[in-house]
Structures are given as structure tokens and as C-alpha cells.
Amino acid sequence: MISRSLAADLPTRIGERVRLAGWVHRRRRLKSVTFLILRDRSGLAQVVLSEAVEPPTEETVVEVSGLVVANPKAPGGAELVEPVITPLGEPARQPVFDLYRPTVPAALPTILxxxxxxxxxxxxxxxxxxxxxSVAGFRSTVDGLGFVETHTPKIVGSATESGANVFGIDYFGRPAYLAQSPQFFKQALVGVFERVYEVGPVFRAEPHDTTRHLAQYTSLDAELGFISDHRDVMSLLRDTIAGMADAAAERAGGALDLLAVQLPVVPREIPAVHFAEAQELIARHTEEDPRGEPDLAPAHERWLSEWALREHGSEFLFVTGYPMAKRPFYTHPEPGNPRYSNSFDLLFRGLELVTGGQRLHRYSDYLAALAERGESPESYVDYLAPFAGGMPPHGGFAIGLERWTARVLGASNIRETTLFPRDLTRLSP
Amino acid sequence: MISRSLAADLPTRIGERVRLAGWVHRRRRLKSVTFLILRDRSGLAQVVLSEAVEPPTEETVVEVSGLVVANPKAPGGAELVEPVITPLGEPARQPVFDLYRPTVPAALPTILxxxxxxxxxxxxxxxxxxxxxSVAGFRSTVDGLGFVETHTPKIVGSATESGANVFGIDYFGRPAYLAQSPQFFKQALVGVFERVYEVGPVFRAEPHDTTRHLAQYTSLDAELGFISDHRDVMSLLRDTIAGMADAAAERAGGALDLLAVQLPVVPREIPAVHFAEAQELIARHTEEDPRGEPDLAPAHERWLSEWALREHGSEFLFVTGYPMAKRPFYTHPEPGNPRYSNSFDLLFRGLELVTGGQRLHRYSDYLAALAERGESPESYVDYLAPFAGGMPPHGGFAIGLERWTARVLGASNIRETTLFPRDLTRLSP
Structure with a gap:
């Protein structure tokens, strides 16, 4: 049997007999001819049927053998004639909407x-x-820098990072939780491998039904040791984001074209503004005065993004130095200005895309940070163990994959970039 | 400041001043000289201290600047002299066992x-x-064959694959479960991408305390459409395993040397024996007669592995055609011999390493298979949806990462190849 060809190969196979396989994407009956449009993982192919042949219904899986001929009007300039069609699998029912319409003729709930x-x-x-x-680009970037891929527990015994928004689980009769992030593990593993990354699910029992939150999402985590401060982390993040955009262009060019997506240009140096300066800018240039607030409002993030595009021609902006009050206990303060921190957010097209920064690395600093927040070190015995064992200055970040994809696509709802979303109400399919 | 060098770079930097950073792995005081052995992610470096200097304690994180000189007795033939040592992080306590001993001086529970x-x-x-x-090798193999990486839900609304051994979870007040495998999702996604893979956690509420089972492990899943039968899946699996072994050799040569691990040679064609033939062989050559049994006992798997090594010089053996009675409902039967199946196990060094096979792909076949097992299709509405929509012949496999690593290393307990194992009793660190 001739080995299978893909739809996208046809233009290079003119004059040859080939075997295609895929789904009947569409039947098109014209006056003098009937077309069968075949869909496979590479795209679409036009098959010309003789008049007597009744084409199988849409979504039937078929093999089609035939002769490739040039036809400037066919997609890619080639089509299949003299077809012999063999059904491989028949649908029991038709899709709830026509898959062959150029735009998706259904609302999000129907799609999901x-x-x-x-x-x-x-x-x-x-x-x-x-x-x-994009994930392939994330991996190849960190892989090229000697990062080791890890797979850490998603079931944890204590809800260290935040008591709220955790899913409880019955673990052989004991209470346990789904991990909200690999934060503890990736920091501990900096003590082992110096540079680690993980691509995996994280879980948030997010009780609000918003367009930005999911109960499970895919986190692209990286953490590295022996940094000078958070700027080394920002530099890694810049290269990672550039790697993701480059990989999307290289590996998913057809998808980007189909969706008419304009990938962002990642500047060699992403502009950065300190939190306090950012507030000054907003106070100076808008009607509002956020100075003294401990965080940025969504409207301020949008304004700053527009400012960065206007002033620096960049769709990305680092805001550094967020007040310690709004950052987790493991955040490293800004030397000489401990109200602020060596942490950052990366804004992209008006929204926060990534949070990261330098972490505390000295055991004594952890004890002091917990004491200051009125927390007991006994609740953090596991978390503290690597620091008691000697740790280098380190930091890292976490990119939400679905959020990245949504921003790149201009999707307004994070569910659009999740294969099978899990949220307050959705637990299937 | 000079940029950081790694321990492994020293032999190429003789005569230069460099800056190292890492952990004090060991202090060695000899009569006339004191050595500090520095550990970083690349290996060990010998630093020669002047007599007056008191070396920091083990596991202190330090920067060491100095001059690289040749010394045939030093590791790699080079060492650092005239050092200036700057501590970056001090341990608050010493490890429970000495990390510098050539072999690990602790039992598994202490390690964990x-x-x-x-x-x-x-x-x-x-x-x-x-x-x-190994994971990088898995990825590069399937990536090169056009497989799309997916991230599917780990929280599911129904425990489709098996009612037992699932972890229950409180999902916003509704019962839900941790996914035991991405089986449903990867099959459904063959209908979208044709070829998919996933590297992710799977969860088994395994109530037995064995050396082979974990509550969470890392599953390397692949599934592909448009196959002829299970032999196409076996061929993909062969290439994948070869890719994993090759990547281990290329990327982890130092680790393999340190552990004196002999990687398996993956034959171009892995020998295969049908389940019925396997039973015949065992009956003919041993004291036992397993014919008529629906499964292979561990001792039989070991015997078959030894037989394959003896007869075919292969550490791998496919056993095909396992009886349908012992396979999941979605398994494709053997054409013309429906007591058996188009499924396989891959045995490696005496144990089952991978299970896989061809799946049913016709909606009507699923209905019949469920009816035969006395199950109602109403409980499988989500599972059945892709098949009702038209699906190609397909199949796949799942490799347990920790099991693979344990077999390669000759580790007797799966926990030895899990960073932070989760089992019946262990929920931390």
C-alpha cells in the first residue's frame, strides 16, 4: 500500500498517485461536479468526485487514493482526481455546529x-x-541554559502558600490539598540542580466566575540560583518570552496566519519602571493619584502598558519593586528600601502576564519574615528545610500558559485558550 | 565582575583568573595544605587554601575567585589557587548525613x-x-513525528477508567476525582490533532505499600490516529524508547558514568511474541503450565524477559494479544480471534514497562463493548462523544517515567526515582 500523504503535500506531488486520510470536512455539490474537502492534521485537500459518487457525510473518516493534478483554483494549487474512497469510521451524529464554516458559528458555552x-x-x-x-519555545530556551526539568507533587500535606482557594482531597483518610504552585519544590530544587523548570498543572479553588480565572491551569515555572538580584530573573524571562514568540512563529505559522494573529515583538531590553515611579507617572499624567496604594489597579496596568507602547514602542513593560505588603513572605526586599521588594510583574498588552522576583535565601531571613507576619515557623518546617541547609541567592517566575495564549490571540476569555476548562461550574467534558 | 565559571570549565581555563560559585562540598585538611571542594551543577572543583584560612563549613554557599593552575592530581587536572572566598549563604544546620561520602550513607526513609x-x-x-x-528524548522523538503536546484536566467529574483507586476531591461542593490517566482526553484529541502527547502527573489511590506503586507518578502518554493496527503503535514505542536511551546517553553521560549505569541497547526491531505463544513457551520450557490463564504472572514475565535475552539478545520483549477479559473496555479485539486483543505489554529487564495497544474507534463498537460488560452508555456520555463524531483507527501507550528510570538504574524501589514520592503514608516533604 502507498504510504499516507498529507493534504499539505499535494502541491509537491503533482502527477503522482497518493493516498490521503482524514475527515470529510465538507461536501460541495456544484452543477457539474462534486467536491469532497478532506481535512487532516496538515490542512485541507480538494477531492474531485465523479458524478455518480455520493460523497460520505461530513466528519466521516476516510482514506482517499487518487491522482494529484494541478488546479490553480484548488487550495494550494492542486487537487485529487479519480478518487477511490474507503470509509474508516462513520459518525453516529453530526456536530452541533458546522465545522466547515470559516468562522465558528457557536457561542463559547456550546463550544466548551x-x-x-x-x-x-x-x-x-x-x-x-x-x-x-509556545511551550516548546519556553522549553528550548531554558533547556539551552542548563535548566533541569522536574515533576513535583501536586498533592501536598499543607497549604503553605495561601490558606484560601485550595482544593481539599481525601488522602487515604488524611486531609491533603492540590498544589497551587510548585513554589516550594522549585526553590528547594535550586539547592539541587541550581536551575530548574516545570511545565505542569496548578490548581486554584477560585470561587469567582470570571473571564481570567480557571480552577486548573498550566504553569510554566522557572527558578534559578546564583543571581545578583531580580534583574537576572527579568533577563531570563525576557529571553524566555522571546523564545516562546519565536517558536510560535516557526512552528505554528499556519495557525497564526489562519487567525491573523500578530505576534508581539520582544525588545532586546524590555523597559522597566519602578512601582513608585509608575505611580508618579499615573499621578502626573492622569486624573488619578494612586501614590500610597500598595498595588496597581487594572486600569493603571492598562495605562502603563499604553505608556510603554507610546514611550518605548514596547508591548511589554516590567514594573519592579512592588510593595512587600502585597507580596508573599518569601519575597526578597529591596536593599536599602525594605518597603519595596526585588519583585516584578511583566505587563503585556494591558494585563499582568507574569509575576516573579528574587526570593529570600537565608534561613534567618525566613524566620524574621514569618515572625513579622505573625506566622509560626513550625507550620513551615518543610518549606524551611532547604534554607537551613544553605541556599544561594535565587529567584524565578511563573507564566500562565493559557493567559499568554489568550493575550497573543486577543481572546477575551481564558476558557478560549483551554482545551477542557475547569471552573466554578464546569467539570466536564 | 568576572562572569561565573563552572567547576567543569577549569581544565580549559588554566592560567586564568575565574570566579566559581557553589556549595562547600567538603573541607579536607592535610598536614601542609587545606582543600575546599566546591560543588556546583557541573561537578566538583578543588580549591587550595592558604594555611591561615579557615574554610567555611560544609553546605555553605560561596563565591570563590582565584587563579586556575594545572595539577594532575586534582579532579579534571586543574585546581584553583590564591582563592578569595565570599560566603553567599550559611547553613543553619548540617545535613543528616554527609553529602560528600562517595556512596550515600543513609537508608531510603532517611533520604526521603x-x-x-x-x-x-x-x-x-x-x-x-x-x-x-529521558523525558527530553521522549519529547524530541514524538515532536519530530508531528505530535502536538497537550495539557488536559487532572480533575474529572466521573471516574471512568476504574471505580477503585481514585482520589476524591471536593470540587466547589460537588464530588470529583483526580485523573488516573489522560486516556479519555488523548483519545478525544486524536480527533483534533491526530497525534498527541502529554507528560504529566497521574494519580492512583493505591492502598498497598509496595515497591512498585506511587500515589502520583509521571506518565509519558502518546496516542496516534490512522494506524493499521497495534503494530504501528509498537513501532512508535520502539522509536520512543530508543530516543529516551539516546538522550540519556547524550545529555546525562556524567550521571550514567557516576552511577555506572549500562543503558539498554534498543534493537531496531524489538522481538514480539503473542500471549498464547508466550504461554506455550512457558509450558514447554518450565515446570509450570499457564495456558488458559488470562494474564501473565510476574515470574512468567521474568522468564520471558530472560528468554528474549537468550534467544534474541534483547532486553526488551513485546507480548501482544493479551486476552480481552483482562484489558479495558476500549481495547480493540484481535480480528478473527476476539478472545485476544490488539494490545501489548513491553517487558524490560523482567518487568512490564509499558502497556499499550489499538483502541476501538467506532461508536457502535463502544456501545457493544459496554453492553457486553453490563455497563450503561449513559455513564460514558463524555467518553463516547468523540466516537459519535467520527474517529480514525488509533492507539497509544503510556510509559511510567519513574518505572523507566528505576529499570535503567536497577533501583529496586520506585521511590528511589521520584523526587518527592507520594504513597500510602508519605505526604511530605
């Missing part, structure tokens, strides 16, 4: 309820090709 | 209880460098 079939729509599938390419 | 520090021992760290390299 019917995800296993709906995702076959080329425009929906394309989103996840971009996401997968 | 103190994992964040214990894993710093070069022999323990090496295990996970081999594991990480």
Missing part, C-alpha cells in the same frame, strides 16, 4: 460543552497549536 | 524524609538528571 468535536474546527485547533509551539 | 537536602548528593541528583534526559 462539545469540546471533543468543536476543537476540530480549524480556527479552534489553531489556538492550541500556537499554545503548544 | 530529608529530600530537599539529600537530593544534593551527587549520586542522588544523578538519577534525576537521567530521568530528565
Amino acid at each position: 460543552d462539545n469540546a471533543p468535536i468543536a476543537l476540530r474546527h480549524p480556527r479552534l485547533r489553531a489556538r492550541f497549536e500556537i499554545a503548544a509551539a | 524524609d530529608n529530600a530537599p537536602i539529600a537530593l544534593r548528593h551527587p549520586r542522588l541528583r544523578a538519577r534525576f538528571e537521567i530521568a530528565a534526559a
Whole structure:
């Protein structure tokens, strides 16, 4: 049997007999001819049927053998004639919406309820090709810098990072929790491998039904030791984001074209503004005066993003030095100005995309930080163990994959960039 | 400031001034000289201290600047002299066992209880460098074949695959479960991407305390459409395993040397024996007669592995055609012999390493398979949706990462190849 060709190969196979396989994407009956549009993982192919042949219904899985001929009007300039069609699998019912419409003719809840079939729509599938390419870019960047990939527990005995928003689990009769992040593990593993990364699920029992939150999302975590301060982490993050954008362009070009997505240009140096300066800027240039506030409001993040685009031509902006009061206990304070921190947010197209920074690394500093927050070190015995054992200055960040993809695509709801979202109400498919 | 060099770079930097950074691995006081052995992610470096200098205690994190000189007796033939030592982080206590002993002077429970520090021992760290390299090999193999990486839900609404051994979770007041495998999702996504893979955690509420089972492990899942039968899946698995071994050799050579690990040679074609033939062989050549049994006993797997090594010179053996009675409902039967299945196990060094096979792909076949097992299709509405929508012949496999690493290392307990194992009793660190 001839080995299988893909739809995208046809233009290079003119004059040859090939075997395609895929789904009947669409039947098109014209006056004198009937077309079968075949869909496979590479794209679409036009098959010309003889008049007598009744094409199989949409979403039938078929093999089609035939002769490739040039036709400037066909997609890619080639089509298949003299086809012999063999069904491999028949659908028992038709999709809830036509998968062959150029735009998706369904609202988000319908798409999500019917995800296993709906995702076959080329425009929906394309989103996840971009996401997968981005992850490959994240990996190749950190891999090239000697980072070791780890797989850490998703079931933890104590809810260290935040008591709220954790999912409880019955662990052989004992209470346990789903991990909200690999924070403890990645810091501990800096003591082992110096540079670690993880791509994995994190869980938040987010009780609000918003367009930005999921109960499970994919976190791209990196952590590295022997840094000078948070600027080394920012530099790594810049290279990582650039690697993600480059990989999307290289590996998912067709998907980007189909969705008419403009990838961001990542400047060699992403502009950075200190939190206090950011507040000054807003006070000077807008009607509002946020000085003294411990955090930035969403409207301020949007304004700062627009300012960075205007002033620096950059879709990205680092805001550094966030007040310690709003950062987790493990955050490293700003030397000489301990109200502020060696942490940062990366804003992208108006929203926070990544949070990161330098962490405390001295055991005594952890004890002091916990005492200051009125917390007992006994609750943090596991967390503190690596620091008691000697740790280098270190820091890291976590990129939310779905959030990155949503920003790149301009999707307004994070569920659009999640294959099978989990939220307050959705637990299937 | 001079940029940081790694211990492994010293032999190429003789005559230069460099800056190292890492942990004080060991202090060695000889009569006339004191050595400080520095450990970083690349290995060990010997630093020669002047007599007056008191070296920092083990596990202190330090920067050491100095001059590289040749010394045939030093590790790598080079050492650092005229050192200036700057402490970056002091340990608050010493490790429970000496990390500089050539072999690990502690039993497994001690290692696991103190994992964040214990894993710093070069022999323990090496295990996970081999594991990480293997995952990179898995990825590069399937990536090169057009597989799309996916991230699927770990929280599911129904325990489809098996009612037992699932962890229950309180999902906003509703019952839910931790996913035992991405089986449903990867099959559904064959309908979208044709070829998918996932590297992620799976969860088993394994109520037995064995050396082979974990409550969470890392599953390397692959699934592909448009196969002829299970032999296409076996061929992919062969290439994947070869890719994992090759990547371990290329990327973790130092770790393999340190542990004196002999990687398996993966034959171009892994020998395969049908389940019924396997039973015949055992009946003919041993005292036992397993014919008629629906599964292979561990002793039979060991015997077959030895037989494959003896007869075929292969450490790997496929056993195909396992009886349908012992396989999940989605397993494709053997055409013309429906007591058996188009499924396989891959045996490696006496144990089952991978299970895989061809799946049912026709909706009507699923309905019949469920009816035969007395199960109602209503409980499988989500599972069945992609098949109702038209699916190609497909199949796949799942490799347990920790099991692979344990077999490669000759580790007798799966916990030895898990950074932070979760089992019946262990929920921290």
C-alpha cells in the first residue's frame, strides 16, 4: 500500500498517485461536479468526485487514493482526481455546529460543552497549536541554559502558600490539598540542580466566575540560583518570552496566519519602571493619584502598558519593586528600601502576564519574615528545610500558559485558550 | 565582575583568573595544605587554601575567585589557587548525613524524609538528571513525528477508567476525582490533532505499600490516529524508547558514568511474541503450565524477559494479544480471534514497562463493548462523544517515567526515582 500523504503535500506531488486520510470536512455539490474537502492534521485537500459518487457525510473518516493534478483554483494549487474512497469510521451524529464554516458559528458555552468535536474546527485547533509551539519555545530556551526539568507533587500535606482557594482531597483518610504552585519544590530544587523548570498543572479553588480565572491551569515555572538580584530573573524571562514568540512563529505559522494573529515583538531590553515611579507617572499624567496604594489597579496596568507602547514602542513593560505588603513572605526586599521588594510583574498588552522576583535565601531571613507576619515557623518546617541547609541567592517566575495564549490571540476569555476548562461550574467534558 | 565559571570549565581555563560559585562540598585538611571542594551543577572543583584560612563549613554557599593552575592530581587536572572566598549563604544546620561520602550513607526513609537536602548528593541528583534526559528524548522523538503536546484536566467529574483507586476531591461542593490517566482526553484529541502527547502527573489511590506503586507518578502518554493496527503503535514505542536511551546517553553521560549505569541497547526491531505463544513457551520450557490463564504472572514475565535475552539478545520483549477479559473496555479485539486483543505489554529487564495497544474507534463498537460488560452508555456520555463524531483507527501507550528510570538504574524501589514520592503514608516533604 502507498504510504499516507498529507493534504499539505499535494502541491509537491503533482502527477503522482497518493493516498490521503482524514475527515470529510465538507461536501460541495456544484452543477457539474462534486467536491469532497478532506481535512487532516496538515490542512485541507480538494477531492474531485465523479458524478455518480455520493460523497460520505461530513466528519466521516476516510482514506482517499487518487491522482494529484494541478488546479490553480484548488487550495494550494492542486487537487485529487479519480478518487477511490474507503470509509474508516462513520459518525453516529453530526456536530452541533458546522465545522466547515470559516468562522465558528457557536457561542463559547456550546463550544466548551462539545469540546471533543468543536476543537476540530480549524480556527479552534489553531489556538492550541500556537499554545503548544509556545511551550516548546519556553522549553528550548531554558533547556539551552542548563535548566533541569522536574515533576513535583501536586498533592501536598499543607497549604503553605495561601490558606484560601485550595482544593481539599481525601488522602487515604488524611486531609491533603492540590498544589497551587510548585513554589516550594522549585526553590528547594535550586539547592539541587541550581536551575530548574516545570511545565505542569496548578490548581486554584477560585470561587469567582470570571473571564481570567480557571480552577486548573498550566504553569510554566522557572527558578534559578546564583543571581545578583531580580534583574537576572527579568533577563531570563525576557529571553524566555522571546523564545516562546519565536517558536510560535516557526512552528505554528499556519495557525497564526489562519487567525491573523500578530505576534508581539520582544525588545532586546524590555523597559522597566519602578512601582513608585509608575505611580508618579499615573499621578502626573492622569486624573488619578494612586501614590500610597500598595498595588496597581487594572486600569493603571492598562495605562502603563499604553505608556510603554507610546514611550518605548514596547508591548511589554516590567514594573519592579512592588510593595512587600502585597507580596508573599518569601519575597526578597529591596536593599536599602525594605518597603519595596526585588519583585516584578511583566505587563503585556494591558494585563499582568507574569509575576516573579528574587526570593529570600537565608534561613534567618525566613524566620524574621514569618515572625513579622505573625506566622509560626513550625507550620513551615518543610518549606524551611532547604534554607537551613544553605541556599544561594535565587529567584524565578511563573507564566500562565493559557493567559499568554489568550493575550497573543486577543481572546477575551481564558476558557478560549483551554482545551477542557475547569471552573466554578464546569467539570466536564 | 568576572562572569561565573563552572567547576567543569577549569581544565580549559588554566592560567586564568575565574570566579566559581557553589556549595562547600567538603573541607579536607592535610598536614601542609587545606582543600575546599566546591560543588556546583557541573561537578566538583578543588580549591587550595592558604594555611591561615579557615574554610567555611560544609553546605555553605560561596563565591570563590582565584587563579586556575594545572595539577594532575586534582579532579579534571586543574585546581584553583590564591582563592578569595565570599560566603553567599550559611547553613543553619548540617545535613543528616554527609553529602560528600562517595556512596550515600543513609537508608531510603532517611533520604526521603530529608529530600530537599539529600537530593544534593551527587549520586542522588544523578538519577534525576537521567530521568530528565529521558523525558527530553521522549519529547524530541514524538515532536519530530508531528505530535502536538497537550495539557488536559487532572480533575474529572466521573471516574471512568476504574471505580477503585481514585482520589476524591471536593470540587466547589460537588464530588470529583483526580485523573488516573489522560486516556479519555488523548483519545478525544486524536480527533483534533491526530497525534498527541502529554507528560504529566497521574494519580492512583493505591492502598498497598509496595515497591512498585506511587500515589502520583509521571506518565509519558502518546496516542496516534490512522494506524493499521497495534503494530504501528509498537513501532512508535520502539522509536520512543530508543530516543529516551539516546538522550540519556547524550545529555546525562556524567550521571550514567557516576552511577555506572549500562543503558539498554534498543534493537531496531524489538522481538514480539503473542500471549498464547508466550504461554506455550512457558509450558514447554518450565515446570509450570499457564495456558488458559488470562494474564501473565510476574515470574512468567521474568522468564520471558530472560528468554528474549537468550534467544534474541534483547532486553526488551513485546507480548501482544493479551486476552480481552483482562484489558479495558476500549481495547480493540484481535480480528478473527476476539478472545485476544490488539494490545501489548513491553517487558524490560523482567518487568512490564509499558502497556499499550489499538483502541476501538467506532461508536457502535463502544456501545457493544459496554453492553457486553453490563455497563450503561449513559455513564460514558463524555467518553463516547468523540466516537459519535467520527474517529480514525488509533492507539497509544503510556510509559511510567519513574518505572523507566528505576529499570535503567536497577533501583529496586520506585521511590528511589521520584523526587518527592507520594504513597500510602508519605505526604511530605
